[in-house]
Amino acid sequence: MPAVVLLLRSVVIRLLSSKLAGSAVQFLRRILTVVAWxxxxxxxxxxxxxxxxxxxxxxxxxxxxxxxxxxxxxN
Structure with a gap:
């Protein structure tokens, strides 16, 4: 049972970190677009x-x- 909990915890952490990273990238892209404009x-x-x-x-x-x-x- 503890192995399942650890596996689920690691999956949730990876999912959240990937969503946060995606949001951060989108935010930076928007900011850079505005600055470039x-x-x-x-x-x-x-x-x-x-x-x-x-x-x-x-x-x-x-x-x-x-x-x-x-x-x-x-380069």
């Missing part, structure tokens, strides 16, 4: 205000550098 909106606003072609090229260079750094971290 706000960041994109802010960057578009800045881009529209920049007049100089040199400044726009410098901004694009910085963005490409950041993306390249992220790519190196993923």
């Amino acid at each position: 706000h960041l994109g909106s802010a960057l578009r606003h800045i881009w529209d205000r920049v007049q100089s072609q040199e400044c726009k090229e410098a901004i694009l260079g910085c963005v490409l550098c950041i993306l390249n750094m992220q790519k190196k971290v993923d």
Whole structure:
């Protein structure tokens, strides 16, 4: 009998932890989506205000550098 209780307990713990992990992932995905949207909106606003072609090229260079750094971290 105690073996059955331990088995059920472990199954319930795994089930709850997987549901909590799933909820946490969904929450993080929503938060990151909102943050990305706000960041994109802010960057578009800045881009529209920049007049100089040199400044726009410098901004694009910085963005490409950041993306390249992220790519190196993923590898």
